[in-house]
Amino acid sequence: MTSPMSCDDAKGLFAEYWSGSLGEREEIAFEAHIAQCEACRRDADQLGALWRNLELIPAEEPGPGVRARFYDSLAAFRQGMESAPKRSLRDRLMALWPAQPAWQMAISFALLVIGVGAGYELRPGAAKIAPDGQESSQIAQLRGEIGNMRQMVALSLLQQQSAGERLRGVSYAYQVPASDTQMLSALLATVNTDPNVNVRLAAVDALRAFGSSPVMRTAVIQSIRKQDQPMVQIELIDLLVDLHETDARPELEKIAADGQINEAVREHAKVAMEKLR
Amino acid sequence: MNATGQVTDNAVMARVASGEVAKMAVLFERHHRALYRYFISMNRNRELSEDLVQDVFFRMLRYRASYDANQSFTAWMYQIARNANVDQAQKRKAEVVGIDEFDDRRAEPASAAPGPEEIAAKGQNIALLKRALERLPDDKREILVLSRFNDLKYEEIAAMLGCETGTVKVRVFRAMRALERVYFALQKEKSA
Amino acid sequence: MKKTKMKWMVLAGAAVSAMALAQDSENRVTVAFSNPNRPRVLVVNQVQGSVAVRGYNGKDAIIEGSHVGERRRDSDGHGGMHRIDQPGGMDITENDNTITIHGDFMHSSNITVQVPVETSLKLKTVNGGKISVEGVSGDVEADNTNGSVVVTDVSGSVVASSTNGKVTVSLTKVTPNKSMSFSSMNGTVDVTLPADTKANLRMRTDNGEIWSDFDVKVDGARPSQSIDTREGHHRIRIDKTIYGSINGGGPEIQLVTFNGSIFLRKK
Known part of the structure; x- marks a missing residue:
């Protein structure tokens, strides 16, 4: 014993x-x-x-979206693997480059502007933690990759034929970091060229996450008069008001005076100018 | 195959590692709820927890080649989950409000504390227990969640935390004492 | 393709002779879906006139028009030349299980199509009529400018808009995890969903009201109010946009109108 x-x-x-x-x-x-x-x-x-x-504490269950997101991402991951097992993620993203010239133009323009302004203002709350040691930098790298994964799913959904799928692509955009310039470009392109007004409206809402980006603000100001849908125009004007974008005033003035534009939109532009004074 | 006739997690993950990435769906179906419960217990944020569940499966996909089939799949997965959570916690550190540290001194004498028969009056006591668990410091809550909710073996937890199995068991005990203190404190607060 | 005496011009998509069709009468043709392995899709692009689609218990699309095209277009018979000017009349093509109908944009014509229940739809018109859909199962897209959109007894998902008309949608069953959106500039948006639908909501109206018998949990985490500060006065403005969820949240559903009200009803 x-x-x-x-x-x-x-x-x-x-x-x-x-x-x-x-x-x-x-x-x-x-x-x-x-x-x-x-x-x-x-x-x-x-x-x-x-x-x-x-043991009697009831388990909390994840929402139904978790499963759908997993399968979307798995499909995107497999697609990426199958189409080119050796290609880098960047190449795979490039493969999503749209066929329509309008999209290409929009994205090229956005990328160009982003290239000029990259580095400072485009990174609002991202990567504030100083990586201390190797593990942190690995984690940072991993986080980047996951972000890319979401971005890849979002970008591929935004290219789909069905408006419902493109709407899902827009809702993925809420989950990528606000520093993701490719996502921002894709959203701007959607706002400007998507054939479905509902998808464009959703994309305008998703742009709010990129509020601190001057590129986004500039692109939104320029987008208003290109739109053929008054609903989208009004949402864009409201977005500028919410962001307190005083630089929008000259353009709003033009809109308010433009007889070609829907009267409700012109009224909205006038009110917005008051608010941005 | 294991006793219930299912292909074991280790075997499924080995196939994923060898290139059958679609098999990850099997592991997702088996584990995503438990993973979610781990995350929600750690951060109380639904959206973030759902994101983290996705992150874990994609970290596993990307690093599938590093999986060692002789290693417990569950331990490996929770190791990854833990890293994902730590990563997030660092990011959110600034937002976290200070939580009182609860030491593991013995609880109040038995006379002041309710007896087992009172504990048996369940119902809202479970809700209180849940709140007490939420108020525990992260490390204590984590070890209880892993051992009690996620059915990890002490050896697996030890491997995850990088310590001796014996140390894990002692930590579980200390965490339970801390839990009891918070639980009674909440109960007093309520009756006061 | 054989030279056809039909008043409607029917063009096969990929394989010229592959399209199975029958002209039942002057105002009615039947078109078969050629590839059972692909989902059935019906696309209607109208400019003038209404579009009505309903599901029926059959396997072909039965297309009827109240106004038939008055001019024919022949795709052969002129030494391989294509006709360049766009005459009136209705174009119907079938390609890989997608039937596409281009309406006569010279004249107003109302199009009615019966499709097998499981068919996805993409419908569009601009002037002179409403878009109505009844009893199909699939993904429905409907876009109108000056008329209403009425979708009833549909199972699947719906994305619908009208600039000046009302949007009324009733779903008997919702495909899980599909995003949906309903919008109108000047009309009411009235949507009925099964009681157990899980969704995250974005609802916006400027000049109307929002009504629902769902237990809508308004999301406090996202800003649904903003503060105006002017001349030292603080004014809290309840935002026109409300974010929320029903049944614990799920895919995004967007309901937007500027001058109308929003009704979100439980089935």
Whole structure:
């Protein structure tokens, strides 16, 4: 027989005692200890009751979107692998380059502007933590890759034939970091050229996440008069008002005076000018 | 195959690692709920937890080649989950409000604390217990969640945390004591 | 393709002789879907006139027009030349299970199509009529400018808009995880969903009201109000846009109108 168990020795056995998974010899020794140690007996009973009650806390379930997102991403991942196993993520993204010249123009323009302004203002809350040591930089890299994954899914959905799929692409855009310039370009292109007004409206809303980007603000100002849908025009004007974009005033003035433009939109532009004064 | 006739996680992950990435769906269906529960217990943020679940599966896809089939899949997965969560926590550090540190001193004498029969009065006590768990410091909550909700073996938790199995068991005990203190404190607060 | 005496011009998509069709009468043709392995899609592009589509228990598309094209277009018979000017009349093509109808844009014509229940639709018109859909199962897109959109008894997903008309949509079943959107500039947006639909909502109206018998959980995390500061006065303005969720949240559903009201009803 070994020496009697101390309270310190016992500490390591409670967890298994509560779940009934102690070996026979350990269990006998543990019970011998609690028989003569009141404090440990109390812990064994009282904490044991709590331990059992923990199981009664109902599990929280993830939302239904989790599954859909997983399968979307898995499909995108497989597509990427199959089409070119050796190609880099960047190449795969480039493969999504749209066929329509209008899209190409829009994206090229946006990328060009982004190229000029990159680095400072385009990175609002991103990557504020200074990576301390190797692990952090690995984590940062991983986070970048996951972000790219989402971006890839979003960009590929935005190219789909069905408006419902493109709407989903827009909702993915909410999940990429606001520093993601390719996502921003794709959203701007959607706002300017998507054939479906509902998709364009959703894209305008998604642009809010990129509020601190001067590129986005400029592009939004220029987009208003190109739109053929008054609804989209009004949402764009409201976005500028919400962002307090005073640079929009000259353009709003032109819109308010432009007889070709829907009257409700012109009224909206006038009100917006007041608000941006 | 395991006792229930299912292909084991380790075997499925080995196939994913060898290039059958579509098989990741099997592992997703088996584990995404438990992973979600781990994350939501750690950060109380639904949206963030859902994102983190996605992140874990994609980290596993990207790093599938580094999976060692002799290693427990669950331990590996939670290791990745833990990294993802730590990563997020760093990002959100500034937002976290200070939480009182609860040490593991013994609880109040038994006379002041409710007896087991009162604990047996369940119902809202479970809700209280849930709140107590939420108020525990991260490391204590994590070890309880992993061992109690996610059914990880102590050896697996030890491998994840990089410590001895014995240390994990002692930490579970300490976490339970801390939980009890918070639980009773909440109960007093409520009856006061 | 054989030279056809039909008043409607029917063009096969890829394989010239592949399209199975029958002209039942002057105002009615039946077109078969050629590839059972692909989802069925019907595309209607109208400029003048209404579009009505309903599901029926059959496998072909039955197309009827109240106004038939008055001019024919022949794709052969002139030494391989194509006709360049765009005459009136209706063009119907079928390609890989997608039937596309281009309406007569010289004259107003109302188009009615019966399709197998499981068919996805992309419908568009500009002037002179409404778009109505009934009893199909699939993804429905409907775009009108000066008329209303009425979608009833549909299972699947719907994306619908009208500039000046009302948008009324009733879904019997919603495909999980599909995003949907309904918008109108000047009309009311009235949407009925199954009671257990899970969704995140974005609802906006400028001059109307928002009504629902769903238990809409308004999302406090996203800004639904903004503050105006002017001349030292603080004014809190409830934003025109409300973000929220029903049944715990799910895919995004957008409801937007400027001058109309929003009704979100439980089935």
